[in-house]
Amino acid sequence: MLVAFIDLIRIYATNGPKWLWAIIILISGILGSILYFIVGRRNE
Incomplete structure (x- = not known):
């Protein structure tokens, strides 16, 4: 969960x-x- 929060803060x-x-x-x-890393991240 901590890694997901850090990524959420850092990603644009x-x-x-x-x-x-x-x-x-x-x-x-x-x-x-897990849902955040599969669905939530926008890969550009």
């Missing part, structure tokens, strides 16, 4: 609002972190 753009991804990571724990 995500698929969806950053505040929503922060809530998903907090509530879902490890599953939310």
Whole structure:
């Protein structure tokens, strides 16, 4: 979860609002972190 939060802070753009991804990571724990890395990161 910590790695997901650090990446969320450092990355410029995500698929969806950053505040929503922060809530998903907090509530879902490890599953939310995995979802963030699969779906949330915008690869450019």
